[in-house]
Amino acid sequence: MSTIAVVPGSFDPVTLGHLDVIGRAAGIFDEVHVLVVHNPDKSALLPIAQRVSLIQQAIVDGGLPGNIIVTSWSVGLLVDYCVEVGAKVLVKGIRSQVDVAYETPMAIVNRNLSGVETVFLLPDPGHAHVSSSLVRQVAGLGGDVSPYVPPVVAEFLQSPR
Ligand code: PNS
Numbered sequence: 001m002s003t004i005a006v007v008p009g010s011f012d013p014v015t016l017g018h019l020d021v022i023g024r025a026a027g028i029f030d031e032v033h034v035l036v037v038h039n040p041d042k043s044a045l046l047p048i049a050q051r052v053s054l055i056q057q058a059i060v061d062g063g064l065p066g067n068i069i070v071t072s073w074s075v076g077l078l079v080d081y082c083v084e085v086g087a088k089v090l091v092k093g094i095r096s097q098v099d100v101a102y103e104t105p106m107a108i109v110n111r112n113l114s115g116v117e118t119v120f121l122l123p124d125p126g127h128a129h130v131s132s133s134l135v136r137q138v139a140g141l142g143g144d145v146s147p148y149v150p151p152v153v154a155e156f157l158q159s160p161r
Contacts, residue, residue: 002030017127021093
């Protein structure tokens, strides 16, 4: 039986750290679903469909494996999506102890809700300081985000909209 893993997040926008984790997950699990989810605690920069499209392009440009699909979910719980597609695993990237503290309660609640387990993966330490919120801030103030995001995202953020 093939194992489906879901890599959820806001991805607003996708960063090199996210891509690193997505690639690692794709090397472990048979099928990886990158799931763009609205986070009500954050004010969004990009529409969900735009985030999906940028991730898809970054995956192709980055030569990531073909067992990755990118989609979004806006109805109900994250684990409802997992149950619907038969995914037994959520994958989260952990940059620091701060991420462990943030992710652990969600992992326990998601398991209690559905039985879906959460696996924490460590990105390359070179990405430890990269976050979508920093990218949004730097881009919003006209700074260069190209060290932190895939080229397609840097081009998109730096082009007039
Ligand atoms: O990239 P982010 O913003 O840290 O991702 C957080 C996200 C979207 C994964 C989180 O907000 C989430 O799981 N949202 C889905 C809502 C849900 O199911 N909540 C209950 C379980 S914690």
